[in-house]
Amino acid sequence: MEKNNYKIGVDISGGDYAPSEIFKGAVNAQKEFHENIVLIGVKKEIEEEARRMKVNLDGFTVVDAPEKIEMSESPVTAVRRKRDSSIVVGSQLLKDGKIDAFVSCGNTGAIVCAATLTLRPIEGVERPGIAILMPTRKNVSILLDAGANIEPKPLHLFQYGIMASSYYKTVLNKENPTVGLLNIGEEETKGTDFVKRVHKLFSASSLNFIGNVEPKELFSGNCDCIICDGLMGNVALKVSEGCGKFMVRSFFELVNQDFFAKIGFLFMGQAFKKIKRIFDYSEYGGALLLGVDGVVIKGHGRSSHIAVKNAIKVAIKELQWELNTEIKRRINEVCNDSRIREILTS
Amino acid sequence: MEKNNYKIGVDISGGDYAPSEIFKGAVNAQKEFHENIVLIGVKKEIEEEARRMKVNLDGFTVVDAPEKIEMSESPVTAVRRKRDSSIVVGSQLLKDGKIDAFVSCGNTGAIVCAATLTLRPIEGVERPGIAILMPTRKNVSILLDAGANIEPKPLHLFQYGIMASSYYKTVLNKENPTVGLLNIGEEETKGTDFVKRVHKLFSASSLNFIGNVEPKELFSGNCDCIICDGLMGNVALKVSEGCGKFMVRSFFELVNQDFFAKIGFLFMGQAFKKIKRIFDYSEYGGALLLGVDGVVIKGHGRSSHIAVKNAIKVAIKELQWELNTEIKRRINEVCNDSRIREILTS
Numbered sequence: 249m250e251k252n253n254y255k256i257g258v259d260i261s262g263g264d265y266a267p268s269e270i271f272k273g274a275v276n277a278q279k280e281f282h283e284n285i286v287l288i289g290v291k292k293e294i295e296e297e298a299r300r301m302k303v304n305l306d307g308f309t310v311v312d313a314p315e316k317i318e319m320s321e322s323p324v325t326a327v328r329r330k331r332d333s334s335i336v337v338g339s340q341l342l343k344d345g346k347i348d349a350f351v352s353c354g355n356t357g358a359i360v361c362a363a364t365l366t367l368r369p370i371e372g373v374e375r376p377g378i379a380i381l382m383p384t385r386k387n388v389s390i391l392l393d394a395g396a397n398i399e400p401k402p403l404h405l406f407q408y409g410i411m412a413s414s415y416y417k418t419v420l421n422k423e424n425p426t427v428g429l430l431n432i433g434e435e436e437t438k439g440t441d442f443v444k445r446v447h448k449l450f451s452a453s454s455l456n457f458i459g460n461v462e463p464k465e466l467f468s469g470n471c472d473c474i475i476c477d478g479l480m481g482n483v484a485l486k487v488s489e490g491c492g493k494f495m496v497r498s499f500f501e502l503v504n505q506d507f508f509a510k511i512g513f514l515f516m517g518q519a520f521k522k523i524k525r526i527f528d529y530s531e532y533g534g535a536l537l538l539g540v541d542g543v544v545i546k547g548h549g550r551s552s553h554i555a556v557k558n559a560i561k562v563a564i565k566e567l568q569w570e571l572n573t574e575i576k577r578r579i580n581e582v583c584n585d586s587r588i589r590e591i592l593t594s
Numbered sequence: 595m596e597k598n599n600y601k602i603g604v605d606i607s608g609g610d611y612a613p614s615e616i617f618k619g620a621v622n623a624q625k626e627f628h629e630n631i632v633l634i635g636v637k638k639e640i641e642e643e644a645r646r647m648k649v650n651l652d653g654f655t656v657v658d659a660p661e662k663i664e665m666s667e668s669p670v671t672a673v674r675r676k677r678d679s680s681i682v683v684g685s686q687l688l689k690d691g692k693i694d695a696f697v698s699c700g701n702t703g704a705i706v707c708a709a710t711l712t713l714r715p716i717e718g719v720e721r722p723g724i725a726i727l728m729p730t731r732k733n734v735s736i737l738l739d740a741g742a743n744i745e746p747k748p749l750h751l752f753q754y755g756i757m758a759s760s761y762y763k764t765v766l767n768k769e770n771p772t773v774g775l776l777n778i779g780e781e782e783t784k785g786t787d788f789v790k791r792v793h794k795l796f797s798a799s800s801l802n803f804i805g806n807v808e809p810k811e812l813f814s815g816n817c818d819c820i821i822c823d824g825l826m827g828n829v830a831l832k833v834s835e836g837c838g839k840f841m842v843r844s845f846f847e848l849v850n851q852d853f854f855a856k857i858g859f860l861f862m863g864q865a866f867k868k869i870k871r872i873f874d875y876s877e878y879g880g881a882l883l884l885g886v887d888g889v890v891i892k893g894h895g896r897s898s899h900i901a902v903k904n905a906i907k908v909a910i911k912e913l914q915w916e917l918n919t920e921i922k923r924r925i926n927e928v929c930n931d932s933r934i935r936e937i938l939t940s
Binding site: 322384385395398399430432439440441462463464465466467468478479480482483484486487488489490491492493494495497498499502503505506508509511512513514515516518519520522 | 730731741744745776778781785786787808809810811812813814824825826828829830832833834835836837838839840841843844845848849851852854855857858859860861862864865866868
C-alpha cells in the first residue's frame with residue numbers, strides 16, 4: 249500500500265475485546281500501512297497496553313477519552329451524556345479535520361448517532377442512512393436504510409438508492425449494480441402509496457433499477473442494493489438475526505435430545521461454526537453510515553486484532569477511492585435530471 | 595367428540611397432495627367425528643377417488659367446483675377469474691350458510707382473498723386480518739396482521755390486538771394472554787407516530803398489554819399476541835421464511851464441501867428434518883383469517899390425510915368454542931370503553 253499520510257482515528261475503548269485487541273490491531277496497522285494512527289480512548293489504559301506489549305507510543309498520537317459507551321447502552325442517551333467518550337470524541341475529531349477517518353468496533357447505534365449529530369451530510373444528501381452488508385447465496389447485498397430514518401420522504405429513499413449504488417460500484421467494484429425496492433410483492437401495483445412514489449422516481453432514473461424485490465431476495469443475491477425505509481429495514485435485519493439465533497439454538501436443543509445427532513455433531517462442528525458466523529448480520533462487514541461528510545467505519549463488535557487492522561484498511565481504501573466525492577457527484581447528477589425534478593415537484 | 599351436526603366444507607382440490615390425501619382425510623374425519631363433510635372439488639376427481647378407495651359417496655354431500663386455483667397463482671386475479679374454483683365456491687357456501695366452516699389446504703392468499711371478499715366482517719370489526727401461528731422457544735405466538743391490511747388505521751391494529759387475544763384465550767386456552775406491539779425498540783417513544791397512537795390505545799385498554807416488542811421477540815415466546823401493520827408483518831414473516839431457507843441451504847452446501855460434516859450429517863438427519871419443518875412459518879398450523887363472519891381454516895400446503903383430519907378437527911373446535919361470538923363480544927366491550935372512545939375521537 250502506498251503511503252498517503254492519512255490520519256486514521258481508532259476507538260481503543262470500543263468492542264468486546266477492547267482495549268487490548270484494538271490496540272494491537274491499531275499498532276499492527278501502522279506498521280503495515282504506514283499511515284498515522286490516532287489512538288482514542290482512556291489514556292491510562294492505552295499506556296498500560298503499550299507497556300504490556302512493549303510498544304513505543306512516540307510514533308502515535310494519543311487522544312484521551314476518559315468515558316466509555318458500553319455495547320448495551322441506549323445510543324441516543326449515551327451520546328448525549330458521555331461527551332468525553334471515545335465515540336463522541338472521535339466523531340468530533342473527524343468533524344474538525346483532525347483525523348481523516350474514524351474506525352470503531354463499539355456500540356453501532358452510538359457510532360451512527362454521534363456521527364449523524366456531529367458531521368454534516370454530504371452536499372446534496374437529505375438524510376444519511378445506515379447500510380448493512382448482507383451475506384447472500386451469491387454476492388453481498390447492501391440493505392439501506394437499516395434504521396436511521398424511520399419516516400422518510402420518497403426523495404430520501406431515492407437518494408439511498410444512489411448512495412448504495414455508488415458504494416457498490418466504488419468499494420465493491422461492480423459496474424452498474426442493480427437497485428431494488430423492498431416491497432411485499434414484485435408487481436408495480438403492490439405496496440403503499442409511499443412505495444409507489446419511490447418506485448416512480450427509480451423508474452425514471454438512470455440507476456439500474458430492477459423494480460420491487462420481495463423480502464426473500466435479501467438472501468438470494470439477485471439484487472445488489474436493496475432499498476427501504478428504516479422501519480422496514482430494521483425489522484428485516486432484526487428478524488434475520490433473531491431467526492438465525494433461534495434456528496441455531498433450536499438445532500442445538502434437538503441435537504442434545506438425540507444420541508446419534510450428538511455423534512453427528514462432533515463431525516460437523518466446523519461447518520456449523522461457519523454458518524453461525526454468516527448469520528451475525530449486523531456485524532457482517534460492519535455497518536456503514538452513508539451520506540455523512542466523513543469516513544466512519546464500524547467494525548465487528550467481536551473484532552480480533554486482525555479484524556481491527558482490516559477495518560482500518562477499509563477506511564484507508566474509502567479515502568483513496570473518494571467514495572464521498574463519488575456520492576456527491578452522483579446525487580447531483582441523478583437528482584438534477586429533468587424527469588426526476590418533474591416527479592419531485594409534481 | 596360429541597356430535598354437533600355441523601356441516602364442514604372441505605376443499606378437495608387444494609394442497610400439494612390433492613385430491614387423494616385430502617379426500618382420505620375428509621373421509622376419515624367423517625368416520626371419526628361424525629359431522630357432515632361437504633366435499634368441494636372437481637366432481638369427476640372426487641368420484642374417482644371414491645372408487646379407488648372403495649368409499650360410498652352416499653354419506654357425503656359433493657359440490658362440483660370444476661376450476662382449480664394453483665398454489666403459485668396470484669391470489670386476487672385467481673379469485674376474480676375462477677368463480678368456479680373450490681376456494682371461491684367454498685367461501686360462497688359458507689356465506690350462504692350451506693356449510694358451517696370451510697377447510698382448505700390450497701393457496702393461502704386466495705383463501706384469504708375469497709373469504710374477505712365473500713364474507714362480511716364480524717359485527718364491530720373494521721378490517722379482517724391474517725394471523726400466523728409462529729413457533730417460538732416457549733409457546734406459540736400469534737402474529738397479526740401478516741399482510742391483509744398494509745395501510746391500517748390505529749383502530750384496526752387495536753382491534754387486531756383484541757381478536758388475537760380472544761383467539762389465544764379461547765382456542766389456545768390461556769387466560770389473559772399478553773399483547774405486544776411490534777416496534778423497533780421497547781421504549782414508548784420509539785417508532786412512527788402511527789405506532790405511538792396505537793400504543794396509546796392499547797395502554798388505555800383492559801387488554802394485558804406489555805408494550806412495544808422488538809422483532810427478536812417473534813422467536814422468544816415472551817409475547818403471546820404480536821400486533822403490527824400488514825406491511826411490517828408480511829416483511830417479518832417473509833424474512834423469517836427466507837432466512838430459514840437460506841440457512842438450511844447454506845448448511846447443506848457447507849456439509850457437502852466437508853467430508854467429516856457429510857458423515858456427521860448421516861447421524862443427525864432426523865434432528866435436521868425437524869428444524870426444517872419448524873421454519874416453514876406460513877404453513878405452521880396454517881394461517882387464520884380473523885374478523886370475518888365464518889370459520890375458515892387454512893391447512894398446511896403439504897398436508898397429509900392426517901393433517902387434513904386435524905384441520906377439520908380445529909374447525910369443529912372453533913365452532914364449539916364460538917370464537918367469533920367471543921370476538922364480537924370483546925370488540926364491543928373493549929372498543930366501547932369510555933377512555934378508548936375518548937382517544938379515538940380526540
